Amino acid sequence: MDTNKVSEDEMRIWNMWKGSFKRIFGRVVQELSEHTGLSEGDFGILDRLVQFGDGKLRQQELADSMNWDKSRLSHHLTRMEKRGLVIRSPLDAYRGVQVIITSAGKAALDEALPIVSMAIRKYFLNQLTDQDIESITNLAERTKSDPSLR
Numbered sequence: 001m002d003t004n005k006v007s008e009d010e011m012r013i014w015n016m017w018k019g020s021f022k023r024i025f026g027r028v029v030q031e032l033s034e035h036t037g038l039s040e041g042d043f044g045i046l047d048r049l050v051q052f053g054d055g056k057l058r059q060q061e062l063a064d065s066m067n068w069d070k071s072r073l074s075h076h077l078t079r080m081e082k083r084g085l086v087i088r089s090p091l092d093a094y095r096g097v098q099v100i101i102t103s104a105g106k107a108a109l110d111e112a113l114p115i116v117s118m119a120i121r122k123y124f125l126n127q128l129t130d131q132d133i134e135s136i137t138n139l140a141e142r143t144k145s146d147p148s149l150r
Helices: 008-036 040-053 059-066 070-082 103-123 130-144
Strands: 056-058 086-092 096-101
Touching (some): 008 040, 040 056, 040 086, 040 103
Antiparallel strands (some): 056 096, 086 096
16 A cells, blocks of 8 residues: 555545534634624734734734745735734844734734634634544644754
8 A cells, every 4th residue: 555645535534524613713813803893813913923023023023923925924914014013122233123013903812812812712723623623633743843844
């Protein structure tokens, strides 16, 4: 048997997993957008600024935490700046740019957090058994420590 080939059953499982994730994630993002006007990217940036940087992060650290390239993040931040959610401030000639959440950005995040939490509970957590949680946790830990996935 060719270990590089995926069987029909394995492909079916892969597609089921991908489809489930996309449906659940899509519903969470839809709830976020409908109730707050924030995109998934907006929420991710605002949340990371607060969670990882106490309201501010170097732009490169933010890009790394989101797995976005510099250009994508820069364009997104420009749109967020125009809406008053963040500001960018140069650190100095050698240290780059700092992204800072504004009071409007913090208010938008505070409004979004309970909506996102309720959607995650409704579309994901309420579907899980204790055994499901254990299996997902084990899979996440295994893939997190797999060097080929970094």
